[in-house]
Each structure stands twice: as structure tokens, then as C-alpha cells.
Amino acid sequence: MIIFFVDQNLKNLPLSEILDIDKLNNVDKPIEVANGLPNECYTNANYLAHEREKIFFNKWTVVGVGSSIPKIGDVKPYNLLGIPLILIRDKDMKIRVFHNVCSHRGFKLLDKACTLKNVIRCPYHSWTYDFKGNLVATPHIGGLNNHQHKKFDKTKSHLKEVRTKIWMDIIFVNINSNEIxxxxxxxxxxxxxxxxxxxxxxxxxxxxxxxxxxxxxxxxxxxxxxxxxxxxxxxxxxxxxxxxxxxxxxxxxxxxxxxxxxxxxxxxxxxxxxxxxxxxxxxxxxxxxxxxxxxxxxxxxxxxxxxxxxxxxxxxxxxxxxxxxxxxxxxxxxxxxxxxxxxxxxxxxxxxxxxxxxxxxxxxxxxxxxxxxxxxxxxxxxxxxxxxxxxxxxxxxxxxxx
Ligand code: FES
Ligand SMILES: [Fe+2]
Missing domain, CATH: 3.90.380.10 (Naphthalene 1,2-dioxygenase Alpha Subunit; Chain A, domain 1)
Structure with missing residues (x-):
């Protein structure tokens, strides 16, 4: 069980109620008169919710290195400030990063690093995804031994992929897909x-x-x-x-x-x-x-x-x-x-x-x-x-x- 250290609701508190904005403005002054970041940036849990969004999710952030998943099918879970991710080596050797959550009822798919053969299978009801995140099997979705349902479109329930780039073996992700x-x-x-x-x-x-x-x-x-x-x-x-x-x-x-x-x-x-x-x-x-x-x-x-x-x-x-x-x-x-x-x-x-x-x-x-x-x-x-x-x-x- 992972203990999230960031309460998702904390981000509702505006930054101005957490710290003195004048102090923050004083950082980007000529170095002779500038101050460093205020204490709250290092000590206040409410502040962390802002940093999580604006620093870690809006930017290209590092979540690991490719050599930690060297072989096809190697997977690793990673927790980025409360967001569960999967790092995986696809069959074409490409590294992909997905949100570590099943499209069915939201079970966290992967708990520890391992090497998978062909698919990522959800332990809850066995919905199964390939290494590209496509949903490939939905056992009993239409009732016992009926693995399809005419009103259910598998192609819309793939894993959610994270914008990812590998540079010098370093895995960078941009969670909010908004960085250049x-x-x-x-x-x-x-x-x-x-x-x-x-x-x-x-x-x-x-x-x-x-x-x-x-x-x-x-x-x-x-x-x-x-x-x-x-x-x-x-x-x-x-x-x-x-x-x-x-x-x-x-x-x-x-x-x-x-x-x-x-x-x-x-x-x-x-x-x-x-x-x-x-x-x-x-x-x-x-x-x-x-x-x-x-x-x-x-x-x-x-x-x-x-x-x-x-x-x-x-x-x-x-x-x-x-x-x-x-x-x-x-x-x-x-x-x-x-x-x-x-x-x-x-x-x-x-x-x-x-x-x-x-x-x-x-x-x-x-x-x-x-x-x-x-x-x-x-x-x-x-x-x-x-x-x-x-x-x-x-x-x-x-x-x-x-
Ligand atoms: S939550 Fe994953 S198969 Fe049901
Ligand atoms: Fe040093």
C-alpha cells in the first residue's frame, strides 16, 4: 500500500495563502538584493501541491533510466508525487510510460518490477493490454464465457500513455503534455x-x-x-x-x-x-x-x-x-x-x-x-x-x- 504524501485536495489553497508572494517575487531580483525561496517551499505540505503541478507535471521530469528496464517486457512501477506510472520496454525496444491504472474500474495494474511475456494483465478482472497500451482482452465482459459486448468499444479503453522522451538513457515525462x-x-x-x-x-x-x-x-x-x-x-x-x-x-x-x-x-x-x-x-x-x-x-x-x-x-x-x-x-x-x-x-x-x-x-x-x-x-x-x-x-x- 502506498501512502500518498500529497492530499489531492490541498491544491485548492491558493499560493498566496500559503506563503508571502512578495517573498517569492524577491527571488528574481539582481543577485545582490535577491532572497532565496521562502521557507514554505521546503516545509509546507500545502505548498507541495503547487510544486507538484507547476514544477513536476508541467515540465519535463525524470522518472528513471532506460537501462533499468533493458529487456523486452521489463516493467517497473513508479510513483511520481502520488501519480502511479508504469515504465515498460516494448517489443520494438521503445520505452513507453503509461498511467498505472486499469481502464475498467481503476485498479492499479502493477505493483512491482518484473518481466512480462506478452501482455499487462489486470489482477482484478483480467482485462489485458499489450505493450502499446491497447486493450486486447476483456474476459467475460458480456457475461460468462462471452468475452465481447456489442456496445463496448475496446479501442476506447486503452491505457493512458504519458508524453515521454528518452535522452542519453534518461526517461523524461511531461504529465500535463504542455511543455515545449x-x-x-x-x-x-x-x-x-x-x-x-x-x-x-x-x-x-x-x-x-x-x-x-x-x-x-x-x-x-x-x-x-x-x-x-x-x-x-x-x-x-x-x-x-x-x-x-x-x-x-x-x-x-x-x-x-x-x-x-x-x-x-x-x-x-x-x-x-x-x-x-x-x-x-x-x-x-x-x-x-x-x-x-x-x-x-x-x-x-x-x-x-x-x-x-x-x-x-x-x-x-x-x-x-x-x-x-x-x-x-x-x-x-x-x-x-x-x-x-x-x-x-x-x-x-x-x-x-x-x-x-x-x-x-x-x-x-x-x-x-x-x-x-x-x-x-x-x-x-x-x-x-x-x-x-x-x-x-x-x-x-x-x-x-x-
Ligand atoms: S479493474 Fe482491471 S479488470 Fe477490472
Ligand atoms: Fe558537493
């Missing part, structure tokens, strides 16, 4: 990366099966993970080891235009090398930028790390106002680097390195959650130099809410 076309949406980021990973090289990424995934549950609002990821300001205090290799001065800000992503880049990335073992690199990567790596948060809920020899997707599953599951997926260039025995130890080390970094960040993102319970905090102030990408994320949230 994904190819246009991602264009500014692809253009930014055109001399690092072009469209051909995007196809080379392979998920690692042994050290390719880990997850962490954190006791804080999902937004803290994004805003922390966007800045390198905390490197010396929170990541002293990382700071020895690549300090604040080796980093630059990234602010996407139009405002859909932000983050930071480093000019001191060093490939992991053990003896003569190292990962394969992207072949079209600019030779002058081999030491560049970029860490970008694509709003709302995915963070991407791009390096000449590996790529990761760090995406967020909001579980409650103050609870989030972080999913980390690692990819390499080609199957030898991703899954070959020869580089296994290197993958293990790389995965451990990133996990340690993410673990170091937990104390700060949970600490911000605790701090936000203070009624004497006004949303805070930004460093005009160090916090620009973080401010960009706050502006994106505030502007979408208003």
Missing part, C-alpha cells in the same frame, strides 16, 4: 556540449551493470540537492579531498539560456589511470578540453556529470516534503569500459569516488532542511560571485510558481 517539444527543450544544452559529446557519441554511452548504480535516501527536500550541486563554493569545506585536485579557482559557472539548467564545470579533471588501464574516451571530444568536466542540473530533478571518459545521471525521486531518494547511474564509452572484466576495479573505484562525494553532501543538504524550520530566516542572501547558478535555480522555481 523535448528536442527544442534540450537544444541549448546539446549546443553547449556539441564539441564534447555530439549526437553520435551520445549513442556510445553504456550503463555499467556491476558498479553502475547506487541510491541514497536523504532527509531533506529535493531542491536542496539541486542547489548544492550547482555551486563549487562548498568545495574546500565539504569536499577537502576533491578540493586538493580541483579547487574553486579551477571551476567556472554554467548558466543556461533560456533558464532551464545551471551548474559548474572544472578545468582540472584527471582521468582515472591504473598502470596502463584507463577508460575509453569520447572520440569527438575537443582535444583542448580533455580536462574539462561539466556538472549540470537540468531542472527540475536531474543532475548530469560529463567527463571525457564517463557520464553519470544523478536523479531525484521526491518522497515527501523532507525526504528524497537520490539515484546514481554510471555510464562509460562502449561496452568494454562499461562492463568488461579488465576494467572492473577501475569502475569500482570510480563509483566509490562519486559515492563518497555524494555522501559528503548529505550533511549539508540535510542541515539546510533543519535550518529552514527557523521562522527567523528570510530565504537568505546569495554571494553575488559564488552563488549565481544556485540563484538561477531559485529563479526558475519561483517564476514557474508565479
Amino acid at each position: 517539444d523535448f528536442d527544442n527543450y534540450i537544444k541549448p544544452l546539446e549546443e553547449r556540449w556539441s564539441n564534447l559529446i555530439n549526437k553520435e557519441d551520445q549513442k556510445l554511452i553504456v550503463h555499467s551493470n556491476d558498479y553502475g548504480y547506487f541510491s541514497l535516501e536523504v532527509k531533506c527536500n529535493w531542491k536542496f540537492a539541486i542547489e548544492n550541486y550547482c555551486e563549487s563554493y562548498h568545495l574546500p569545506t565539504i569536499h577537502p579531498e576533491l578540493n586538493k585536485v580541483s579547487n574553486i579557482n579551477d571551476h567556472y559557472h554554467i548558466e543556461g539560456l533560456p533558464n532551464r539548467f545551471a551548474g559548474q564545470g572544472s578545468e582540472k579533471y584527471e582521468q582515472l589511470i591504473k598502470g596502463n588501464k584507463k577508460f575509453k574516451t569520447f572520440s569527438n571530444w575537443d582535444k583542448d578540453k580533455l580536462k574539462n568536466s561539466e556538472y549540470i542540473a537540468l531542472f527540475p530533478n536531474v543532475m548530469i556529470g560529463l567527463h571525457v571518459d564517463h557520464f553519470y545521471v544523478f536523479w531525484l525521486e521526491p518522497l515527501a516534503m523532507n525526504k528524497t531518494k537520490e539515484h546514481m547511474q554510471m555510464y562509460y564509452v562502449g561496452s568494454e569500459s562499461a562492463n568488461g572484466e579488465y576494467l572492473k576495479e577501475l569502475r569500482k573505484e570510480n563509483s566509490r569516488f562519486w559515492k563518497d562525494v555524494m555522501l559528503e553532501d548529505i550533511s549539508v543538504i540535510e542541515g539546510m532542511q533543519d535550518g529552514r524550520n527557523s521562522p527567523f530566516y528570510n530565504g537568505g542572501n546569495f554571494s553575488p560571485i559564488m552563488d549565481q547558478p544556485t540563484h538561477q535555480f531559485h529563479k526558475w522555481v519561483a517564476n514557474n510558481l508565479i
